[in-house]
Amino acid sequence: GQNIDQPTEMTATEGAIVQINCTYQTSGFNGLFWYQQHAGEAPTFLSYNVLDGLEEKGRFSSFLSRSKGYSYLLLKELQMKDSASYLCAVADSNYQLIWGAGTKLIIKP
């Protein structure tokens, strides 16, 4: 079966760094996405990885290892507004997105 695993909840301190992991098992792979979702709002796109390695975009970076079925989202210089759920999603062989349950990130002052 297809499966996306990510932690349910994480807590971090304002100004610090946090890494949110995602492991996946899917039928085929056509890229991995990270989305941010604030409560009551639709998800917003953060990153897309299809090749191994690290993609950096401002305070956010995303890493992918296809051989390990593993990705992480790295958030630096955390701000209170970063408190949200972070969704990992993988496009399978049919380009259907398989969604993780999301990681709720709580930022404390």
Added chain:
Amino acid sequence: GAVVSQHPSRVICKSGTSVKIECRSLDFQATTMFWYRQFPKQSLMLMATSNEGSKATYEQGVEKDKFLINHASLTLSTLTVTSAHPEDSSFYICSARDLGQDTGELFFGEGSRLTVL
């Protein structure tokens, strides 16, 4: 980036009535749009894939006669919840992929919160 607009953002209706939700791609053409449902504290669940000019593809367990999808043009897909019941109360979100972009990024509408009394 590409913009997807969804309307209405909130709707409250009585049990037994039907509700229509619109999803529009504002600056790109979308031959395929996706409809999701999200219950509180849960992840997105794909309901159906809407295809322009043809029938929608529904996920297992989703009643096609209850959730009617019409994708009449390259920029508009509609989801109609027929004979809505309280258990249909949820956050409905549409998305579309801009094929003109290399990332394959999905662009989401703002979501529609349905409350059935």
